[in-house]
Amino acid sequence: MSEYDAGFKAALEEAKQGAKEGGIPIGACLVDKDGKILGQGHNMRLQKDSATLHAEISTLENAGRLPASAYKGATMYTTLSPCQMCTGACLLYKVSRVVMGGTYISASQNNTFVGGDKLLKQRGVEVVNLKNAECEGLMKKFIDDHPEDWYEDIGDAPKKSQ
Numbered sequence: 001m002s003e004y005d006a007g008f009k010a011a012l013e014e015a016k017q018g019a020k021e022g023g024i025p026i027g028a029c030l031v032d033k034d035g036k037i038l039g040q041g042h043n044m045r046l047q048k049d050s051a052t053l054h055a056e057i058s059t060l061e062n063a064g065r066l067p068a069s070a071y072k073g074a075t076m077y078t079t080l081s082p083c084q085m086c087t088g089a090c091l092l093y094k095v096s097r098v099v100m101g102g103t104y105i106s107a108s109q110n111n112t113f114v115g116g117d118k119l120l121k122q123r124g125v126e127v128v129n130l131k132n133a134e135c136e137g138l139m140k141k142f143i144d145d146h147p148e149d150w151y152e153d154i155g156d157a158p159k160k161s162q
């Protein structure tokens, strides 16, 4: 698993597309066991006033209705550590592996976004963190510019000490 994977490149392109649209810059891509892209998407919360369209959910939605066998051995690439909702969706469909571009850690280190990494591992899903500077940079810029939109996205109240 690396930054050269087609799935990762597609997820990063989706994140950039999200940024271009003024949205939260997180992208994802679902790749099957043979390396075929089943779907890709980006966070549409702001664009669609959606409560659920995180990048991973957009991706599953864009991949469409699939039989359980399609997810067997599949990899969900996402540019950011998945939240609990997206972790749940990956577990539900039994995706075998989650490859994340990175985790976001603020300059003050007190609002680390810890997603579902631990739960995924506990449930036998392989988790790879590529610690990609571009993914983390996109998030850092967005959170610095729009902290309120970010906290809303992860179901949190804005922090006062930004």
Ligand SMILES: [Zn+2]
Pocket (backbone or CB within 6 Å): 054, 055, 056, 082, 083, 084, 085, 086, 087
């Ligand atoms: Zn999510």
